[in-house]
Amino acid sequence: MGLNEDLVSLFHENRGRFLSGEELAGKLAVSRTTIWNHIRVLKKLGYQFTAHTHVGYKLVAVPDRLLPQEISFRLKTRFLGRIIHWHDEVASTNDIALELAAKGSPEGTAVVAENQSKGRGRFGRNWFSPHGKNLILSLVLRPSFAPGRVSQLGITTAVSAAACLRDLFELPALIKWPNDICIRGKKTGGILTELSAELDRIHHAVVGIGLNLNIEKEEIPTKLRPHCTSVRIETGKKCDRIEVAARLLNELEQRYRCLLREGFSPIIDEWMDLSLTLGRRIEALSEGRKLTGYPTGLDEDGGLLIRLDSGITKKISGGDITILSVAGKN
């Protein structure tokens, strides 16, 4: 942690009260001039202080940015998000996280950005997000299992993200297989899992999460508008992106550790309760073939089990699904 982070932590720990330059300098073992300089830097980042001569500074507002010191302050994790690389704009947080992972960055390293110029979704699709409005987060994971289990990571993340939106905003967030987060049938979040692996083991994986938080209706491209939503649109209120980021990291670490320790079953159980897909008639495109039927669950690899009209249950591991109707109302 740098001095900025330490300074912010001190202000957070003493929220609501004034801290004198002398007190701050003493606690951080630097000169008062250094403190003064760093407060200037924090102001540039968007921090707001009330200052009184002889009394000192009081933190009154933190910027609406996904700054590491702000997220860290709210973490209860052991490793997830313990290192955060923040960027105002990047091509893709997944690309940066993949580079960091290849260079040996520890498990849990996070990359956040206010904006992505080349945000990617699954199948190389674009992922659109206006500056400073949503959550764009990529995480380095190093699970000790074979690449065949990679979809477990995306599903575990989706379950964590849905739980997070439910707990924080009481929104009816559900998961559309494999790992889209939807509210009232509209997409609110997506996950892109990428990995470097050999036959038997994953070297590293990067889970990228895009969550629509404060994007407003008119900011969504017209073509996507009928299919997408955000927390702001659904609740009518601007939300605290930092709170969501920290909560997501907390929720995800808990589930990821459970996945490593106990396997995929507990995650499947939670997924069953959060699935938008179960019980609905769907059409799946899998490796170029079109399949129609009713999803019945997840298999151990995270594949979707579909009871086809022929009665046969078939597993699909990737591709896209389209929800055709509610069960029984074919």
Next chain:
Amino acid sequence: MGLNEDLVSLFHENRGRFLSGEELAGKLAVSRTTIWNHIRVLKKLGYQFTAHTHVGYKLVAVPDRLLPQEISFRLKTRFLGRIIHWHDEVASTNDIALELAAKGSPEGTAVVAENQSKGRGRFGRNWFSPHGKNLILSLVLRPSFAPGRVSQLGITTAVSAAACLRDLFELPALIKWPNDICIRGKKTGGILTELSAELDRIHHAVVGIGLNLNIEKEEIPTKLRPHCTSVRIETGKKCDRIEVAARLLNELEQRYRCLLREGFSPIIDEWMDLSLTLGRRIEALSEGRKLTGYPTGLDEDGGLLIRLDSGITKKISGGDITILSVAGKN
């Protein structure tokens, strides 16, 4: 192709006869001095010529190196090995191929080396090979399928390598699951498949092949000696490494194209005939659990199906197997 490659091609096309400096200069549209300079370079690489005043040069021997121009000359492939990066010594050909792949090198790009200082096998194990004795080859592949099918690549390569050793040297090469090549129960080759992928698709894969060709018994580390062999040890003769490299690329492209076009079934059929594992009692270590039984075949993902003593058939996707005995001779 550079001038060296063109020059070598000309000599190959006119094997056994003299080519004058004038003729060479004319065909390659360069000066006779340039030809003379390049012949000097080729001599340094180990090419041997007979030279006669007024008559010219005759190629009498090519060096025992895996030089791209020598391999290319023998290729019948469309894309496999059409670009070859040759190195005298590298840390790991797979690492170089992975870098090339990430930078966009086309499918089929090959990396060969006379020696690896940090050759890797599966699970980060070392892969030992003395300078200029064996075949060390890594290939960039871009199959259009999901990462779950990655073991199909290793198995397709193993089948091709075994076929190659059988056809060229009439050796009883077999495959120990997943992709070790064995002669009379001793390891002759190994394959390391690595990949960069997302949930539904492989970005690129690198298949690394190490084949023991001319390594002699006393060059094998004492500890490994009882378990390893080479073409030279088995046939008693030094083999042409260039011929093996070209043949392997030819065999592999044929099967790889079949895999993309028709799926894994034809490869499974061939594997069944070449399996060292089928019908033998084995012990498998899979994700930390020990299983004992008889392999019955491969599944569509390249996993090994084992009929356990309990009668249940279980699939293993990775890990190691140990052959305990011949069927029925428990």
